[in-house]
Amino acid sequence: MLLKIAALLSPADLKQARDLLDQADWQDGRLTAGAQAAQVKNNQQLPVGSESARALQTLLLKALEGHATFFSAALPKRLLPPMFNRYAGEANTYGKHIDQAIRYVPGTGQRVRTDISCTVFLSEPEEYEGGELVIADTYGEQRVKLAAGDAVLYPGTSVHRVEPVTRGARLASFFWIESMVRSDEQRRLLFEMDQALMQLRGEHGESDAAVQLTGTYHNLLRMWADT
Numbered sequence: 006m007l008l009k010i011a012a013l014l015s016p017a018d019l020k021q022a023r024d025l026l027d028q029a030d031w032q033d034g035r036l037t038a039g040a041q042a043a044q045v046k047n048n049q050q051l052p053v054g055s056e057s058a059r060a061l062q063t064l065l066l067k068a069l070e071g072h073a074t075f076f077s078a079a080l081p082k083r084l085l086p087p088m089f090n091r092y093a094g095e096a097n098t099y100g101k102h103i104d105q106a107i108r109y110v111p112g113t114g115q116r117v118r119t120d121i122s123c124t125v126f127l128s129e130p131e132e133y134e135g136g137e138l139v140i141a142d143t144y145g146e147q148r149v150k151l152a153a154g155d156a157v158l159y160p161g162t163s164v165h166r167v168e169p170v171t172r173g174a175r176l177a178s179f180f181w182i183e184s185m186v187r188s189d190e191q192r193r194l195l196f197e198m199d200q201a202l203m204q205l206r207g208e209h210g211e212s213d214a215a216v217q218l219t220g221t222y223h224n225l226l227r228m229w230a231d232t
């Protein structure tokens with residue numbers, strides 16, 4: 006499932022993130038890429054563990070924690086600490102690749118299976134030319150370029166790339182999620198059911214049928230989740 010989440014970051018969060026990014030030092034993005042990805046990766050990243058990266062991580066994680074749509078779609082079990090990248094000038098693209106299935110949390114060595122990939126856009130679309138995140142989907146390619154503060158979630162199994170940025174700079178946060186529900190198909194069913202239930206309650210209030218369906222949602226989650 007490819008899902009766009011509008012305004013994951015509030016305007017205040019976004020302003021703070023941009024201030025931190027303005028003062029940050031960048032390094033070659035290839036340092037954290039696997040062998041195949043390193044051949045096509047040409048961008049910059051904040052050094053993992055740097056002061057600015059840590060402050061930005063705290064900000065991002067706080068926004069994610071309280072976000073109902075993010076939780077309902079991702080059903081997160083573990084998160085890799087969010088990372089931050091920049092595409093501009095000579096370092097302006099990331100060619101076709103697939104993300105590594107298993108990544109290690111820096112410092113702890115804990116393994117995380119990358120069920121879901123997430124990009125949070127931190128530049129407005131008008132600030133740069135190009136830079137679309139192009140994701141291969143069951144129904145063809147999706148070209149994603151969102152407002153600053155918006156996010157996209159997509160299955161870790163998808164081949165994707167970032168088009169060259171030919172003007173300005175594209176700033177983003179990217180990270181991976183291991184979900185309690187490993188299957189993308191099952192996660193999608195649960196998300197659709199949860200959204201439909203909220204709509205049902207919003208339109209018709211509480212009812213025996215809504216209670217029963219909520220029970221069914223939780224019983225499916227109990228059957229499929231691995232906590």
Ligand SMILES: O=C(O)CCC(=O)C(=O)O
Nearest residue numbers: 090104124138167177179
């Ligand atoms: O910059 C992005 O939107 C995606 C980055 C990416 O695909 C990666 O770092 O693996």
Ligand SMILES: [Fe+2]
Nearest residue numbers: 102103104165
């Ligand atoms: Fe990627």
